[in-house]
Amino acid sequence: MLFCKNKVSPLQRRFVTLFGVTLLATALLFMLNVYFREGRLGSSLHSSSQTLSHIFSMLPVIPFLGMMLLIPRYLGQEKDEFVRTLVLRALLFGFAVPMVIDTVIGFLWGPAPLAYAMPMMNVDLFCVTALFVLAYQVRRYQ
């Protein structure tokens, strides 16, 4: 089983694809959400249903929850213990970086719009950080 640029095991390829798909799906659902909430289509929905607004706000996290269910399956199937360690380390960084950024921005800007907007990007930030850290670690042990 090789884990370098051009020779990735099918299992690892599936894992990276999963991250990519989650990232895309979250971004798309996020944009759809903003589209609805900011009026264009939502103007008619806005006043009629608060519940619909809540449902839309849940949409972007669905791919992330799906990914969270699939990651343990991947880790269970991955036979290479060192690669498992690298993936776990990448996931930890994926969780830590958005939390750090949220905390700093929260303290710095408090109720400013950016402080509200940042948590919405957490899932994307998680995926990007985890992928970046994983790529960095794989390169480090080449």
Place this chain on the structure above:
Amino acid sequence: MTNRLRVLRAERNWSQRDLAERLGVSRQSIVAIETGKFDPSLPLAFRIARLFNSPIESIFLEEETGK
């Protein structure tokens, strides 16, 4: 923990990739083990010992702690 993996591999003229394929792990695992950045689990250590036909304790050595 230190190990003699690099020496044993060199004695057999195996590349890191050869050893990785024989053990069914990634080449990165071999790099990390050889450089002492990763200690293998007991099952992997046994697989390595079996492959080199040597006892585990002759491959993996405990580092002397400073007194």
